[in-house]
Amino acid sequence: MNRRLRLALGGVGAVLVGVALWEGYKAVGDPDGTVLFGARVLPRTDDAAMPHVWTVLSRFGDPELAGGDPIWLVVLQACLFTLRSVAIGFVAGALVGLLLAVLMQRLRVVERGLLPYVILSQTVPLIALAPVIAGWGGRLAIGPYPWQPWMSVTVIALYLAFFPVAVGMLRGLQSPAPIAEELMRSYAAGWWRTLVKLRLPASTPYLFPALRLAAAAAVVGAVVGEISTGTRGGVGRLVIEYSREATTDPAKVFTAMVGAAALGLAVAAIVGLGEFLVGRRRVRA
């Protein structure tokens, strides 16, 4: 109980510190920003560049357009739309990563052949990749269902999410000591049973940090994917749309950014909950 209370206080404290830093800099900073030798090293602090926190918060309550839905509802709906891509991309990415890790652990030759490509895959700029994926998708159909734009976004989320899981789980699956493997061999346990009884449980300390990275990557992938493929309906699209109104309604774009951040936190919290549930059964030394 005490620990939970401290955790909650820490969370609230972190938000307060963030708000204080924002408002503090806005209060003391130069409205035109600080320029050193022709380069701006500190941002502008006028209301167009850095609206007050309360302005952003109150903007959530106002309608998006005159007479439309309040903006909190629009952002929430956009976040839920994006969440679908994030969730499917994350789960599928984690499964693909797990499968690759198991394959690489099983066959050294696969590890040697595949691992460089796995690493290479992450060096391709997402902005370049997104239109390609969207283009391929446009020519696909799943049975009678035509390819939807959000599916391209999901694929991009998957593409970013599989990587930390593949690399982390490979480490985890290779983590058991040689004597643990000899022990399993002495029990005449085959590859599959060694995987289930030894390698997978031994890799959970590697799995959850990898999943947390994958969750964050899936959110980034989905938001950036929406922006670069121009997919309508998600929070990434809102960021783009609202930023066009930045001069007349500067608080608006910040509502979309807060929404995207909240989406990331929500996904991280879900992974954290999973870790908590699994961790309860583990060592309580």
Added chain:
Amino acid sequence: MTSVVLEGVSKVFNAGRADEVTALTGVDLTVARGEFVSLIGPSGCGKSTLLRLVGDLIQPTSGAITVAGKSARTARVDQEYGIAFQQAGLFDWRTVQRNVELPLELRGSPRQERHDRAREMLDLVGLAEFAGHYPAQLSGGMQQRVAIARALAVHPPLLLMDEPFGALDEMTRERLQDELLRICASTGTSTIFVTHSIPEAVYLSDRVVVMSARPGRITEVVPVDLGPRTEATRQSPGFFAGITKVRKALRGDPVPAAEPLVAP
């Protein structure tokens, strides 16, 4: 009745390459049912290799290995032996109870039998009240006892031990030696025990197999007859005589037929 028979066994690692190592050559050894045999020798003499060959964890380059009347491979698949290493090697995500159940689980024993058998083994090593603990909550000596319980869980006729007490302090070590002898006597288990310690080898064994390195081979087999071990055994002249014999064999001195009883 024999438990283990090795005939002309040799093992070459990295055969045909520049880093070729002859780990063992021309090993003949027979272990009778219920017998306790120690392997002792300098580092690199192949005693751990010999143990792994018996356990079919590695295959011999030449020679034949029979365990419980079957080939080493069949014996492993039938779980005819239990094995324990210098590190306890417990699975830290499993409770003590579930660690001991592991070999039974892999054998497909029903839940109730697994549970009862693990309880029985934990009783045997005196850790029944720690069944629900996790390995990280136990001392090194207790972890090693859990590892022994796990090795004994399937009631194997043969126990293979690779320096199981090597990392323990002297007091724990002597207590576990007595415990091991009691367990082996009560279950009739044959044991092959790898150790670096001469007193340990002499105290535990019916026969001490002395090995030498480069290439690894058996140089001498020293029989020990100390009768039932008691408190007094570790101070008895016979114990010291055995130690002297093994030490001489390790140095490569010829052992005279009638060894005088001298304390070192």
